[in-house]
Amino acid sequence: MFDNSVTTGRLTQRERRERAEEALLVGAAELIVAEGPAAVTLARVGERAGYSRGIASHHFGSKQGLLDALVRRAQSGFVPGLADCQPGLERLLALIEGYIRRLGDGDVRAHAFVVLWGAASADGELAALFRERDAALRADVRGDIVAGLADGTVHPDIDPDEITFALFAQLRALALQLPRESTPLDAAHLARTVRELWRRALTS
Known part of the structure; x- marks a missing residue:
């Protein structure tokens, strides 16, 4: 549960708003990970964050608005440092490794993102939230492959669309499967292994 015990007396109005929104997200x-998306109500989120029952409605308007903000915040910067990398093979490999490492780092928002992603296949409203997010990830992957083809670091026989589909499917499958493993895997080791497998697949 978010620690809301620190006094906000000296914070500006903007800082208080940002702090409240962070606590609510x-x-x-936490509710999504513990009980599933259906357990989320604006009132319960407000109480869990240490605020009033109505504050989540004030900040996000609706449950859909809250989930949309959570999904966007979770995916933004999901793999740190990519913004500083030039498009191409090495950036793509860094994305692959960083994405898998992130799945195992214990961050509750990342875990909730994965839970919501899995539930989206049976929930039209959740599916709409992820349509844009999925398209952005696919575009990111494809852009790196095309850049690698252009600079010669990716094998010329590689089909960008085919590889984008295969890589996206693998990342999504890993995201959904890792939390279900009865014996926890070393996500860092797995990330390095998958990275090198893709390096060989894309360059040979």
């Missing part, structure tokens, strides 16, 4: 993520 963490509270929502």
Whole structure:
């Protein structure tokens, strides 16, 4: 549960708003991980975050608005440092490794993102939230492959669309499967292994 015990007396109005929104998103993520998306109500999120029952409605308007904010915040910067990398093979490999490492780092918002992603296949409203997010990830992957083809670091026989589909499917499958493993895997080791497998696949 988000620690809301620190006094906000000296914070500006903007800082108080940002702090409240952060607490609400963490509270929502904790509920999703513990009980599933159906358990989330604006009132419960407000209480879990240490605020009033009505504050989540004030900040996000609706449950859909809250989930949309959570999904966007979770995916933004999901793999740190990519913004500083030039498009191409090495950036793509860094994305692959960083994405898998992130799945195992214990961050509740990342875990909630994965839970919501899995539930989206049976929930039209959740599916709509992820349509844009999925398209952005696919575009990111494809852009790196095309850049690698252009600079010669990716084998010329590689089909960008085919590989984008295969890589996206693998990342999604890993995201959904890792939390279900009865014996926890070393996500860092797995990330390095998958990275090198893709390096060989894309360059040979």
